[in-house]
Amino acid sequence: MASGDRYSGGCGCGTVKIAVDRSAEPMVQLWCHCSDCRVYYKLPIVPLVLWQEGLGSVFQIVQGEDKLAKTLMDSSGKTQRYFCRECGEPVYSIVGGNILATRPTPILDFPFKPQLHLYYKERKMQLHDGLPKYSDMPASSGGSDKKLSETGEPL
Ligand SMILES: [Zn+2]
Ligand SMILES: [Zn+2]
Numbered sequence: 001m002a003s004g005d006r007y008s009g010g011c012g013c014g015t016v017k018i019a020v021d022r023s024a025e026p027m028v029q030l031w032c033h034c035s036d037c038r039v040y041y042k043l044p045i046v047p048l049v050l051w052q053e054g055l056g057s058v059f060q061i062v063q064g065e066d067k068l069a070k071t072l073m074d075s076s077g078k079t080q081r082y083f084c085r086e087c088g089e090p091v092y093s094i095v096g097g098n099i100l101a102t103r104p105t106p107i108l109d110f111p112f113k114p115q116l117h118l119y120y121k122e123r124k125m126q127l128h129d130g131l132p133k134y135s136d137m138p139a140s141s142g143g144s145d146k147k148l149s150e151t152g153e154p155l
Helices: 035-041
Strands: 006-010 017-021 028-032 046-051 059-063 068-070 079-084 090-095 099-102 116-118
Touching (some): 035 046
Antiparallel strands (some): 006 017
């Protein structure tokens, strides 16, 4: 596949290089406020892009697969997080066995367009962006489907 057909990126030190098909539509793009993401990424809120087709189809590891390591951190038992052993930067995660999640930041030319917020009940900062804010997750993802206002009141 020509490189122009793919978004390309990788970890901070350049050891791991990744690519995402430009034609592939993400399942959802979101801000996650959950404590696991905050601890792992060391950010108050985390931008995530979820891909249903996962590793090998829309998302490829172009270089440095042998330098990826899996963290032991997994409070839910459902998420495997992979990072570069050389620079420590998170590269991608597998959620619930088949959904691949990555931050848009390792894919610098990816046009991040967030659609909603997850785990707003665990937020450390409020956002006033007009996007839906789920207390945890939508029912379709096994959550309570409850939504909160931007200031955290139940809707
Ligand atoms: Zn999260
Ligand atoms: Zn690296």
